[in-house]
Amino acid sequence: MTATANWQHKFKQPGRSFNGGFNYTFHREDEKYFFTNTMPTFTGQDAFKLLSDENVFDLNADYVQPLKYGRFETGIKFRYRFIPTNMQFIPGINSPLDTTAGGWADYSELIPAAYGTYVFENKNFEVEAGLRVEYVKIFYDVNPYHVTYKSDGYDYTQPFPNLRVAYKMSTNHALSFFYNRRVDRPSEVDIRIFPKYDDAEIIKVGNPGLRPQFTSNYELGYKTNWEQGYLYGAAYHRETQATITRISRTVPPSNLIYAIFQNAGRSYSTGVEIVLTHAFGKWANLSLNLNGYRNTIEAFTVENRYPVGSIFSAPEQQLNSGSIKLNGLFHLSNDVDLQFTGSYLAPDIIPQGKIYARYTLDTGIKKTIQEGKGEVFLNASDLLNTLRVKKEVRGDGFYYLSTDYYETQVIRIGYNYKF
Numbered sequence: 001m002t003a004t005a006n007w008q009h010k011f012k013q014p015g016r017s018f019n020g021g022f023n024y025t026f027h028r029e030d031e032k033y034f035f036t037n038t039m040p041t042f043t044g045q046d047a048f049k050l051l052s053d054e055n056v057f058d059l060n061a062d063y064v065q066p067l068k069y070g071r072f073e074t075g076i077k078f079r080y081r082f083i084p085t086n087m088q089f090i091p092g093i094n095s096p097l098d099t100t101a102g103g104w105a106d107y108s109e110l111i112p113a114a115y116g117t118y119v120f121e122n123k124n125f126e127v128e129a130g131l132r133v134e135y136v137k138i139f140y141d142v143n144p145y146h147v148t149y150k151s152d153g154y155d156y157t158q159p160f161p162n163l164r165v166a167y168k169m170s171t172n173h174a175l176s177f178f179y180n181r182r183v184d185r186p187s188e189v190d191i192r193i194f195p196k197y198d199d200a201e202i203i204k205v206g207n208p209g210l211r212p213q214f215t216s217n218y219e220l221g222y223k224t225n226w227e228q229g230y231l232y233g234a235a236y237h238r239e240t241q242a243t244i245t246r247i248s249r250t251v252p253p254s255n256l257i258y259a260i261f262q263n264a265g266r267s268y269s270t271g272v273e274i275v276l277t278h279a280f281g282k283w284a285n286l287s288l289n290l291n292g293y294r295n296t297i298e299a300f301t302v303e304n305r306y307p308v309g310s311i312f313s314a315p316e317q318q319l320n321s322g323s324i325k326l327n328g329l330f331h332l333s334n335d336v337d338l339q340f341t342g343s344y345l346a347p348d349i350i351p352q353g354k355i356y357a358r359y360t361l362d363t364g365i366k367k368t369i370q371e372g373k374g375e376v377f378l379n380a381s382d383l384l385n386t387l388r389v390k391k392e393v394r395g396d397g398f399y400y401l402s403t404d405y406y407e408t409q410v411i412r413i414g415y416n417y418k419f
Contacts, residue, residue, distance in 0.1 A: 001025070001027075002023070002025050004023050004024075005022045007020045016064060018062070021059070021061075022057075022059050024058075026056075028053050028054070031049070032048075037092065044093040045092040048090060050086070052084070053083065055083070060075065061075055062074075071119050073115075073130075074115065076114045077113050081108070081109040082106070084105075085194075086103070087102045098195055101147055105142045105192070108140075108141075109136075111134060111135070115133075116130060126164070127166075131160070132160045140152050146193060147307070148305055148306045149207075151208075154211060160183065161180070163179045172224055173222075176221045177221075178221070179217065184212060190244070191207055191208045193208060195258075195306075201256060202256075202400075205258060207306075209305075213240050215239065219236040220234060231276050234272070236270070236273065239267075240266065243265060245262060246261055247304060251308060266298045266300075267296065269293045269295045286326070288324075289323075290324055291322050292321075292322035293321060294319070295320075295348060296316070297316065312395070312396065321346045325341070328340050328341075336368075342361050344358075350393075352394060356391070358389065358390070360386055366378075378411075378413045381408060383409070385409040388406075391403075
């Protein structure tokens with residue numbers, strides 16, 4: 001359920017505006033899972049029930065003021081989110097379910113923020129400089145009978161600047177510099193204390209002690225244009241503090257693997273990106289994106305508290321990786337177009353292992369009919385069904401491979417009509 005209200009004030013001065021808005025969203029998770037636990041000497045019937053109600057209140061106001069040189073934008077945003085959750089485990093005979101990890105937990109989030117941005121553009125320069133400051137208070141109230149976790153939370157006040165500067169050396173040549181700092185806060189699901197049994201051997205658990213990760217991005221680029229296309233090349237560096245990831249471990253004598261969210265320390269990548277586009281007359285357009293980088297995850301040590309406390313340490317990891325993406329659009333006739341996109345992602349590292357290479361092919365064709373008012377189309381995503389995420393994870397005393405199969409192979413056929 002969603003309720004929205006917006007208000008706009010129009011000034012006589014062109015470009016000057018004020019907008020305000022309020023949004024409320026309600027979302028319920030009401031889920032039941034049933035398991036058959038088949039063993040040599042018995043068969044158990046296990047289940048668990050989850051009820052979670054998410055309430056989100058958003059209030060925002062934005063103001064734009066044109067200036068003699070450029071314009072100034074400012075605004076505020078206020079968010080309050082409250083999510084009461086209840087998990088009930090229903091064990092069968094000799095159940096592997098941890099019934100002491102159930103019960104209730106309430107998540108609350110308060111985030112007021114303000115921003116200001118100055119935008120300027122003339123014949124030779126483009127400048128956009130801004131600053132967003134936010135205060136965040138998170139509280140996670142856990143029932144006092146939980147076997148491992150207690151109530152937790154955090155708060156902070158942080159600045160998030162952004163800067164983009166472009167210098168036009170001539171009509172066809174430009175230099176640019178970009179910097180920003182952003183935050184990725186854990187979602188309520190990431191800190192949810194209840195174990196998930198949707199995999200028989202890998203139990204996923206949240207962590208109420210999880211904290212946000214902060215990322216700084218730097219990019220220096222050069223762009224040259226010609227009549228049929230352009231070339232853009234950039235060198236970049238991205239650095240993340242308190243990297244959020246899952247850390248897996250076992251608790252002997254059981255072979256079950258517990259995957260728990262943790263902050264793994266500092267990680268960064270430095271690389272080069274090249275984008276090339278070219279039009280071959282009126283019949284074809286091609287775009288090629290090449291990205292190569294060196295990924296580094298520094299050594300770190302964390303404590304997994306569930307189901308019992310243990311320390312995990314990992315050495316520094318480094319790997320050269322990259323990606324290739326090719327997009328093509330072909331005009332087969334005046335009313336028939338064919339398009340394809342092929343992507344390849346090289347192997348990469350994660351804090352406790354690596355991700356194997358993966359690739360995908362998307363394609364589609366459309367035909368214009370009814371003197372341009374109608375259109376029939378046929379397209380397919382992941383045509384070869386190859387976009388599978390295969391991971392290798394290593395821990396103390398165990399090693400496993402996992403492959404995630406997503407519903408990426410989809411074929412669509414449709415008709416559009418413009419009135």
